[in-house]
Amino acid sequence: MTALLQTPLFCLLAGYLLGSIPSGYLAGRWLKGVDIRSLGSGSTGATNVLRQFGKGPALVVFLVDVLKGTAAVLLAKLLLQPLGITPESDWWVVATGLAALAGHIWPVWLGWRGGKAVATGLGMLLGLTWPVGLACFGVFMAVISLSRIVSLSSVIAALSLPLLMLGSFASSGTGLRPAYLALALLTMVMVLWRHRSNIERLLAGTEPRIGQKKA
Numbered sequence: 001m002t003a004l005l006q007t008p009l010f011c012l013l014a015g016y017l018l019g020s021i022p023s024g025y026l027a028g029r030w031l032k033g034v035d036i037r038s039l040g041s042g043s044t045g046a047t048n049v050l051r052q053f054g055k056g057p058a059l060v061v062f063l064v065d066v067l068k069g070t071a072a073v074l075l076a077k078l079l080l081q082p083l084g085i086t087p088e089s090d091w092w093v094v095a096t097g098l099a100a101l102a103g104h105i106w107p108v109w110l111g112w113r114g115g116k117a118v119a120t121g122l123g124m125l126l127g128l129t130w131p132v133g134l135a136c137f138g139v140f141m142a143v144i145s146l147s148r149i150v151s152l153s154s155v156i157a158a159l160s161l162p163l164l165m166l167g168s169f170a171s172s173g174t175g176l177r178p179a180y181l182a183l184a185l186l187t188m189v190m191v192l193w194r195h196r197s198n199i200e201r202l203l204a205g206t207e208p209r210i211g212q213k214k215a
Contacts, residue, residue, distance in 0.1 A: 008092040011079055015072035015096035019103025019120055022110055023064040024049050027057045037113055044107075045115030047150045050210070062119050065104065069123025072100035077127070090179035097124040097183060101190060116194040118154045121187050125161075128180060135164045148209040151198035158191035 024044030028036035031053050040048045046065060050058035076096035080089045104120040106112040122140075125133035139160045144153040165184040169176050192199070201207040 008080065008095070011076040011092060011096045012099045014075055015099035016103040018068045018072045018075075019100030019117075020107035020109060020114070021064070021068055021103075022107050022114065023061045023068075024115060025110055027053060027061050031057060037110070042113075043115045044110070044113075045117075046119055048115075051208075065115070065119035066123035066126070068104065069097065069100050069120040069125075070127040071123075073097045073124055073127030087179070090177055093128070094179040094183040097128060098186060100124055101187070105190070105194060116154070116191065118157075118191060121158075121191060124183075124187075128183070129165075129168060132161075132164050132168050132184075135168075136161055139164075144210075149202070149207055150210065151195055151207055152202055154191060155195055155199065155202075158188045158195075161188050 022044060024036055024046065027049055028034050028039070036044055036048060036052060039052050041051075042048070046058045046062035049061045073093060073096060076093040080092050101117045101120055101124065103114075104117045105114050107114040122133060122137055125136055127133075136157050140153045140157040143156045144150060147153065162181065162184040165181055169181075198207055
């Protein structure tokens with residue numbers, strides 16, 4: 001393995017490029033020949049794909065976006081932690097996951113206009129610590145089953161993430177991993193910031209539910 005492939009900077013670049021794969025944009029181009037960013041919410045994520053093109057394309061986009069986050073983290077673990085976990089390698093693995101989120105939100109191929117990084121964030125969590133990822137997804141599914149509002153489910157799942165991460169430290173007995181807790185807090189902030197317009201509509205009672213076209 002070359003020295004380049006062992007460097008943290010390579011992992012950051014690879015994470016960003018994986019995250020920036022424009023799955024929702026490509027779905028719009030391939031299915032209808034349109035730029036999905038000109039439709040609905042303007043996001044390239046699976047929710048907007050669902051509203052514009054249906055369940056099948058949305059599921060594919062969701063799975064690809066999840067895999068982007070998981071692949072970025074697993075690649076970083078493979079290259080940076082071959083001999084075991086250290087505090088320094090933990091920070092670089094986390095930074096690679098955040099680079100994947102940044103790539104999804106600000107893809108270089110699309111003029112820095114992408115999605116809201118919920119699915120990619122889930123994939124990142126599954127790669128880092130799958131019990132927390134599954135628990136966060138469980139929170140998302142519980143809220144969406146009751147509310148039928150994707151944005152509300154995403155916001156509540158994001159808010160629960162730091163608590164779930166702290167709970168995982170306590171239950172596993174491995175002790176606090178500062179990099180993972182920092183990741184949980186930063187991910188929460190990023191998701192909330194990307195959903196700020198949705199939060200305004202939620203407060204106003206105008207946020208659309210699944211199956212309802214956005215006004």
